[in-house]
Amino acid sequence: MLTEADVVVIGCGGLGAAATAELAARGRRVVAIERFSALHDRGSSHGSERIVRTAYTDPMYAQLAAESLRAWGRIERDTSQQLLTMCGGIDTGFVDELRDIASSCASAGMPTEWLEPAEANRRFAGFRFEDPVLFQPVSGTVHADRAVATFHDLARRRGAELHFDNPVESVVNDGQRAIVRTSRGDVRADQIVFTSGAWADRLLEGMLAGFSAGLDRLARLPELTVTMERVLFFRPVIDVVWPTFIRRRIPEYYGLPTPGGLLKAGGHYTGAPVDPDRRAEPDAVAQRAVSDWMRENVPGVDPEPVSGTTCLYAGYPDEDFLVDRVGNVVFGTGLGGHGFKFLPELARRIADLVDGTSLVDNPFAFDREPRSVGPSGHK
Template sequence: MSLIPTPRTPVPALPPAVEIVVVGGGVMGAATAWQLARRGHEVLLLEQFGPGHDRGASHGTSRIYRLTYSDPRYVRLAAEALELWRELEHETGAGLLTFTGGVDHGDPDSTGPLAASLAAHGIAYEWLDPQEAAERWPGRVFEGRVLHQPDRSGRVHADQAVAAFGAAAVGWGAVVRHRVAVEALEIGGDDRVDVRTTAGTVRARRVVVTAGAWSAGLTAGLIPLPALRVTQERPVHVVRRPGVPSGPTFIHHVTDGWPSSVYGLAAPDGRVKLGFHGVGRLRDPDAAPPPADARTARLLLDYIDRYLPGLDGSTAETVECTYTSTPDAEFALVAQGPLTVGAGFSGHGFKFAPAIGRVLADMATDATAVSPVGPR
């Protein structure tokens, strides 16, 4: 059950004016609202769909948490997020982050720099040969040396995280309105934005847009953003065969012709979630999802047969997810005048959510604040 109260029908009237409007109530918007509200700001969070909806990129039960990045900027941001995830858990009583350990295997040009980064940051890791790893985690086939990070890798419960951020924001005084779509933003000066919605117009001193696939259209002509690519991704949930343990999360940096790297993690219901990264077809978020790519779907089942024999591929159940990505996979965190935008998180952003909320809150309220990540 969602921790965020479902509004009555019809939606309660919006205030005529507010200090800060956050547009988009997925994980990034809810995290930003939490950060702003607990600093004492007056916050209105608007979400066009209902609580727990599946139209964006924040739904479901499982996202990977890890510190295993070769870029030190993202290691530091993930470490900050870990502290904030624990703060959110303490504040709300929700259990959100589960450590399972994590492994990377495959292309040594990928795994080698990851190990070097872990070493440079004093984060525990070990190397295993493929046979040793297969014996430790039956039902998996590994390629090349296996990098194992044992104690700060795992999963975040996505739906519960979004609900917890929203509940915590409300607890600090934020107002959350679901089923209110923002139709246009009209900037009238350095401290004025008219937010035109399906429930009326709200005047704000600052607006933070975290609208995922809708971000580019909503901010077109208002603020410079990198090109945002929206795709429909289709990972699967698969049942483990009897006696096969769930094991750690994994990233397989494939070397032999698969469409992309492959990620996987155990879901709370005992199944395993896995998929290719960023290979879906382009989509318009306001239109019906494009049809599935039969070849990619077949290749994912082939991958299961080859590398995950402990899973029963016949049980694979497809889940839908909308990705919004930048060309270089860097996060787009941009502020100009009264408008701040956070976008391009899909594929690896969820783990950073509480820290991204902190960054966006800083950028929205302090003209000197800059993003710690993004294009160099």
């Protein structure tokens, strides 16, 4: 069976779903193909929470995060779904990074407040602080599963076709028209949106043969590193409103409240590189380190986790994303450990690229210069 479309989206996790919804809103005939079921837990977007924050050392990211927060708000209003919970956020650790964050937030019009340890301990009773804290009132969480389901729903209502449990096997592309092959039939489209997360490099290798132009740019693409990250869930022993939190030291730890009342915590880039098709055993030492850190620094929870789960980071070495176009293929990959908060804005940029609009000073281009203020150690 052959389906005809304007655009075929390969991978319908977080970014693929957001891009499909955006493209369908612009009147494109879109077919999205996803290897696993809707809201599966094999990739990078599952679970009930991700941190949303503008607290980046790099002003470009703070601005993008502020725009994304406004976009999430519009989606909430249009769909009558509550996706965001704005509980505030705190950062501790390297003071020079905290200063850069305060300055980036200010440039994006976002407030921050410095708290001395005594004041921070009074305001946030679940923690033990010994250093200054940077509080960001405009920070919180996004309900990840609900957000992805909302994008699926919006996409369908706008006329897109979503095919789940249907791995893309190969792509034949002459630069004008592409045929995307699956065991359940082929899709022929003018353009491809490539949002395959942790499997991007693998699928790309097979696609390269079909590229007639742009190989030189693709060749510069750094290798995607896929790591399996473990997060743990802790039960609070006091009744407080929990903010999201990040400890900016090495290793970096972070945490956030969950809709079920537990506190989720983990290490940023503390997992081992993995083959995304193989389930690896969680690293017991890294897990114990998170628990020990919680015992020391977050006495408002029972330090023995009640449960845990895993998730894949798939990122480039500079932790910057790739959102760019080569011929008739638009890429949205490398979202790593911090991409969820930006989904609506990245989807808008992908749809602009599909429409033929070039992104001015695109920070996520193939041939970007290394950023002078690196986004190191963020969530």
